[in-house]
Amino acid sequence: xxxxxxxxxxxxxxxxxxxxxxxxxxxxxxxxxxxxxxxxxxxxxxxxxxxxxxxxxxxxxxxxxxxxxxxxxxxxxxxxxxxxxxxxxxxxxxxxxxxxxxxxxxxxxxxxxxxxxxxxxxxxxxxxxxxxxxxxxxxxxxxxxxxxxxxxxxxxxxxxxxxxxxxxxxxxxxxxxxxxxxxxxxxxxxxxxxxxxxxxxxxxxxxxxxxxxxxxxxxxxxxxxxxxxxxxxxxxxxxxxxxxxxxxxxxxxxxxxxxxxxxxxxxxxxxxxxxxxxxxxxxxxxxxxxxxxxxxxxxxxxxxxxxxxxxxxxxxxxxxxxxxxxxxxxxxxxxxxxxxxxxxxxx
Amino acid sequence: xxxxxxxxxxxxxxxxxxxxxxxxxxxxxxxxxxxxxxxxxxxxxxxxxxxxxxxxxxxxxxxxxxxxxxxxxxxxxxxxxxxxxxxxxxxxxxxxxxxxxxxxxxxxxxxxxxxxxxxxxxxxxxxxxxxxxxxxxxxxxxxxxxxxxxxxxxxxxxxxxxxxxxxxxxxxxxxxxxxxxxxxxxxxxxxxxxxxxxxxxxxxxxxxxxxxxxxxxxxxxxxxxxxxxxxxxxxxxxxxxxxxxxxxxxxxxxxxxxxxxxxxxxxxxxxxxxxxxxxxxxxxxxxxxxxxxxxxxxxxxxxxxxxxxxxxxxxxxxxxxxxxxxxxxxxxxxxxxxxxxxxxxxx
DNA sequence: TTGAAAGCGGTACCAA
DNA sequence: TTGGTACCGCTTTCAA
Numbered sequence: 001x002x003x004x005x006x007x008x009x010x011x012x013x014x015x016x017x018x019x020x021x022x023x024x025x026x027x028x029x030x031x032x033x034x035x036x037x038x039x040x041x042x043x044x045x046x047x048x049x050x051x052x053x054x055x056x057x058x059x060x061x062x063x064x065x066x067x068x069x070x071x072x073x074x075x076x077x078x079x080x081x082x083x084x085x086x087x088x089x090x091x092x093x094x095x096x097x098x099x100x101x102x103x104x105x106x107x108x109x110x111x112x113x114x115x116x117x118x119x120x121x122x123x124x125x126x127x128x129x130x131x132x133x134x135x136x137x138x139x140x141x142x143x144x145x146x147x148x149x150x151x152x153x154x155x156x157x158x159x160x161x162x163x164x165x166x167x168x169x170x171x172x173x174x175x176x177x178x179x180x181x182x183x184x185x186x187x188x189x190x191x192x193x194x195x196x197x198x199x200x201x202x203x204x205x206x207x208x209x210x211x212x213x214x215x216x217x218x219x220x221x222x223x224x225x226x227x228x229x230x231x232x233x234x235x236x237x238x239x240x241x242x243x244x245x246x247x248x249x250x251x252x253x254x255x256x257x258x259x260x261x262x263x264x265x266x267x268x269x270x271x272x273x274x275x276x277x278x279x280x281x282x283x284x285x286x287x288x289x290x291x292x293x294x295x296x297x298x299x300x301x302x303x304x305x306x307x308x309x310x311x312x313x314x315x316x317x318x319x320x321x322x323x324x325x326x327x328x329x330x331x332x333x334x335x336x337x338x339x340x341x342x343x344x345x346x347x
Numbered sequence: 348x349x350x351x352x353x354x355x356x357x358x359x360x361x362x363x364x365x366x367x368x369x370x371x372x373x374x375x376x377x378x379x380x381x382x383x384x385x386x387x388x389x390x391x392x393x394x395x396x397x398x399x400x401x402x403x404x405x406x407x408x409x410x411x412x413x414x415x416x417x418x419x420x421x422x423x424x425x426x427x428x429x430x431x432x433x434x435x436x437x438x439x440x441x442x443x444x445x446x447x448x449x450x451x452x453x454x455x456x457x458x459x460x461x462x463x464x465x466x467x468x469x470x471x472x473x474x475x476x477x478x479x480x481x482x483x484x485x486x487x488x489x490x491x492x493x494x495x496x497x498x499x500x501x502x503x504x505x506x507x508x509x510x511x512x513x514x515x516x517x518x519x520x521x522x523x524x525x526x527x528x529x530x531x532x533x534x535x536x537x538x539x540x541x542x543x544x545x546x547x548x549x550x551x552x553x554x555x556x557x558x559x560x561x562x563x564x565x566x567x568x569x570x571x572x573x574x575x576x577x578x579x580x581x582x583x584x585x586x587x588x589x590x591x592x593x594x595x596x597x598x599x600x601x602x603x604x605x606x607x608x609x610x611x612x613x614x615x616x617x618x619x620x621x622x623x624x625x626x627x628x629x630x631x632x633x634x635x636x637x638x639x640x641x642x643x644x645x646x647x648x649x650x651x652x653x654x655x656x657x658x659x660x661x662x663x664x665x666x667x668x669x670x671x672x673x674x675x676x677x678x679x680x681x682x683x684x685x686x687x688x689x690x691x692x693x694x
Numbered sequence: 695t696t697g698a699a700a701g702c703g704g705t706a707c708c709a710a
Numbered sequence: 711t712t713g714g715t716a717c718c719g720c721t722t723t724c725a726a
Contacts, residue, residue: 003532006467006490008719019697024721031722036695049488054412054465055402057718059702064402074431075627080422084448098445099432115443118401122355141396143353225631258631280422284572286633291492366713371705378706381711403703406718636702 007048016044027052058120060333066096067307070112072128073223076251078296082127082149085300093308094123103110104191104223106130116141123307126151129191130169149304154319159306161299163322168292169202169246171326172274176244177210180335181272184216185242187231187252189223199248199276217242221252228255228260236263243271243335249293250275250282257285258332268333278327287330294324354395363391373594374399374694403465413443414654415463416472417456419538419568421448423431423598424592425643429474429496451570453477464489470654472496476538494650506653507666508646511650515639515671516549516593520620522673523591524557527682528619531563532589534578534599536570546595546623564589568599575602576609581608589620590682597622597629597638604632604678615680625674634677641671 009027013020018041025031025220026041044050057065061080067090071079077120087097098119100112109130116124123145131151139146147159176184186203187195200218207216217240221227227246235242245260246255253275257267260336265271267287275282278293302320305311352662359405360367366386372378373388382390391397403410409646414437418426434444445466447459456477461472470492479499484640486493487502494506494640501507533550533660547565554563564587568574577600582589593606594600612618614634622629625640647669652658 005686006464009721010719020720021381021697021699021722022695025696028721032695037695051461051464052408053719055406055467057704059400059402059406059704060719060721062702062721072420075424075427077422080427084421087448101434104497114398115401117398120400120402212716225628229631255627257633258423261633281572281601281628286608298562330379346498356705357703367704368706368713368715369711372712379711384711400703404705405717405721407703407705411706617716665704 006053007051009050012041012044012050013157015048016041019196021202037292040212062075062104064120064122064337066098066119066121067123067125067304068100068116068119069125069148070102070109070116070128072104072130074099074119075111076223076249077281078249078251078277078294079127079294081279082300082303085297085299086242086304087124087227089205089301089304089311093304093306095304095312097304098251100174104126104128104130104189106132106135109180110135113139117144123147123277125149125307127303129196145307147300147306154317156317159303159317160319161256161322162319163294163324165196165198166202168276168324170206172246172276173203173206175328176246176272176274176327176332177214179272179333181244182210182214182215182239183242183244185235185240185245186218186248187228187235187245187256188218188220188226188248189252192221193214196248205233215240221251225255225258228252228257229259230255232256232259244332245271245273246297247273247275248283249277250289253289253291254281254285257289267331270336272332272335274332276324278324283329285331289333290329290332291327292324294320295328298322321344337346353400354397355396356399358395359388359391359397360527362395363388368487383498396529405614411467411469412441413445413464413466413468414470414472414651415445415447415468416650417447417449417459417463417475419449419451419477421446423570423596424628425624425641426598427597428473428626428643429647429650431651432644433651434647436648436651436658437655440651440657440658442651442653449475449477451475451477451536453479453482459483460486464491469565470494471675472572472650472654473498474650476543492654494653496646498648498655501664501666506650506664508669509650509669510669511544511551512640515623516546516675517553517640518590518673519593519623520550520553522675523593523619523621524553524561524678526619526680528559529561529682530587530589530591532582532587532592533560533563533564533595534582534592534603535566535567535595536574536599537567542602544594553666557628562587570596570598572598572602575599575604576606578601579603579606579610591679592618592620594620595625597624597632597636600638600678601628601632602638604634604636617683619679619682621679622673625671628675632678637676637679639671644670 009020013023026035026038027245090097125147127149142291149161167213219231219234221231275289275291282289282291357368367543372380372384376622437444449455472494483499496508565576566581568578622636622638625638629636629638
């Protein structure tokens, strides 16, 4: 229906009147081939528009040159940036990479992993928050180099890249506090799992430490601007009126900004907002987002390096620490005077 | 270094004391296997943690269940959304899909196509603007179902999905014109190729039709908010002061908004801005973007359907037309009174 | 320098 | 209901 099958090594060999071994040699520039033979083969390849079947090659060689990467939410630039960095580095070493997206579904994660294993990827990078202990365990037992970001534990075949969620979040809250803020909200997203919990825990413990000086509210919605928008409506709808909203990440913060605006609140005059990641859109938000800069580029490259033997297989089995940096932009400022209401929150 | 090789069909067969044929049968639930035998095999599979090698399978059965998709710029939600829609539909039919990104490099496009062909994908969707005629030609000759978006020509094995770039852009300009705008700017991006040219051409011809009543300026930069920002600085820096900026897409428009703001201009009071695509971020922009809604979801699903024989291979070789819809939001309004300057443009 | 042939990990047809 | 076996398309000894 779509035309003839593509040409095979055999076809080329026949046309060039040589053995398949010889064709293979010229295709891979391995072994030695007399120059006249070579050009005869080359001509045949050209003639037939021959394209080697990578699957067969990988199978025969017993090794694969593609890496796998699984992320929670490609639409969030955070993940996409890491993917692109990983891909770039991988390509430098002659590797391809295939991505899969889970949308935070633990079930999808399981099937993505299976699919990658079935593809016999040379290495697998997981940048997901929904990794459950059993899967983590299982990965540790696979004959496959793995990189885990922000979740799980290192193992002989797994490198862990860990970001300081807790410290960073405390840093943000502290910054807000020293600028006079006393009424906080934390906007997270629905995932009952580790890393994001660390951010939330940091927020809560900070609140606890400040004691009765502060009040706060915790909400969660999906990881998207919509999620941020709905979360904001929920906060405001409850009657609580924060002067600072700490967001789990920039992507949601974009929606929080929108939610505040629609309620007639001005950022940062009435409310300060912080993000996390320093996604490229963060500085294009209006106002530009104050956030924690996470070195996604470095993370992606390191992940690739850890998975590619020639590159740096050395730090397989290690744990790498990443410390984000606070970037103060326009979305935060001093708290408004407490007893100077700035307009009533709208649903 | 990463442990033993994974178990093979052979291993399972030996352990279960049956032939590989039988193991294959139970793995594929094909043929008939006595229930005791089956459970013996199942046990062996479990025992060995056997995972079939997809590459070998595809090779043996002579067919692949993965689709390929190549896009120009994954960071632009336009492309990502199409990818996700395509992937979703593909999965419904039991297909995987691998994406590749070209960043608008014609060279990268060529190697991406090669890589997909080498992978023996079952079908290939190209959502790129940088497709050059020779490559398009070559694709039409491959024994492979292809979908082309907004570029190239249909062929026996290629379905073309065409969006009305020209009409849509004229529609936008007309809308702006009837709202009193007379000084326009067009912000495009660097690609000397077809589809985007259609948008630009539409803009230019509209200008020509309005004749001396209007003045305009054309600029181009990269497909990103940065690009939009730089383009805006360039316009304003030239001393020209448009009352309406027509952007090639939403992604760049985000940056244009920023650029205008940094120059002290207010949207839409001083300047109106339009995008294209209706990316999800468009409505989260401040102000929300007026734009043309392109049904990315539908496009992605249709592309998948066209590539999957069981789904709808029927419309292979056809040309499908897509007509976006104008969405008026907050970033556009009536032109400011002409001789009422609203602040001097800053570099 | 070249070819024959044994895999790589499966599938599927044909006999048994 | 099973096993034997000839491929799928390519790589890689081993001999010639």
